[in-house]
Amino acid sequence: MSSVVFLRAVNVGGTNRCQPAELAKQLSEFGVVNIGAVGTFVVRENVSESVLRAAIAKKLPFKCEIMICRARDLMKLSAKDPFAQQPSGSDTTRFVNVLAKRPRVLPSIPLSLPSDNDWLLKIIAIQDRFVLGVYRRQMKAIAYLGKLEKLLGVPATTRNWNTIEKVVKILS
Numbered sequence: 326m327s328s329v330v331f332l333r334a335v336n337v338g339g340t341n342r343c344q345p346a347e348l349a350k351q352l353s354e355f356g357v358v359n360i361g362a363v364g365t366f367v368v369r370e371n372v373s374e375s376v377l378r379a380a381i382a383k384k385l386p387f388k389c390e391i392m393i394c395r396a397r398d399l400m401k402l403s404a405k406d407p408f409a410q411q412p413s414g415s416d417t418t419r420f421v422n423v424l425a426k427r428p429r430v431l432p433s434i435p436l437s438l439p440s441d442n443d444w445l446l447k448i449i450a451i452q453d454r455f456v457l458g459v460y461r462r463q464m465k466a467i468a469y470l471g472k473l474e475k476l477l478g479v480p481a482t483t484r485n486w487n488t489i490e491k492v493v494k495i496l497s
Contacts, residue, residue: 327396328374329492330357330381331423332364333482334389343385351384360491365484367396367495390480392423396496398453403493407450407457408486415462419486422456422470428477438469445469456481 332343349359349366355377356369368377374393381391408419431451437444446469448458456473460466474481 327370327496328368328372328377329394329396329399329496330364330366330368330377331392331394331482331484332381332385332389333392333425333480348381348384352380355380358495360488360495363484363488364482365488365492367492390425390482392425392454392480392482394423394454398455399489399492400496402452402455402457403489408459411447411449411459413459417459417461419459420457420483421486421489422458422473422481422483424454424456424477425480427454428479430478432476438472446473448473 343364345359345361345364345366349357352366352368354370355372358367358369360366377393378391382388402421411417411419413419428451432448434448434450436448438446444461445463445466446458446460448456450457456477460469470483
């Protein structure tokens with residue numbers, strides 16, 4: 326079964342430096358395909374999560390969260406347009422937080438931060454380990470992504486919905 330890997334807190338320069346294209350080459354035995362420069366990979370070969378996690382951790386010169394999802398879960402997530410009724414445009418970004426595990430307690434949805442009337446970040450759905458939402462392209466919005474992670478109580482990594490669409494296209 327194919328899987329998708331999301332690395333948390335990696336950078337293409339500076340601290341926690343990672344070269345995703347090089348990492349994908351080093352993991353070619355698993356059919357790893359690099360998706361951009363943010364630490365997102367499609368794994369085409371059928372490999373257990375524990376073997377894959379260990380192989381990735383061994384190749385990285387630092388510790389980071391490694392979120393591994395089944396490909397079919399991302400396909401299911403994208404099957405319906407979860408953002409159909411949400412604001413769109415150049416001032417908003419559609420995103421998915423990939424969680425390390427499903428949170429024990431889920432907040433009421435929709436959730437708007439800091440408030441319903443003056444939102445910078447809006448959570449529209451939580452499906453298993455995926456938090457879907459939109460945020461306004463303002464510096465303060467990034468701080469609310471961190472607050473969301475604390476609210477849920479599990480590590481998370483954020484990806485633009487466009488990245489998820491690229492992953493789904495490769496899987497199709």
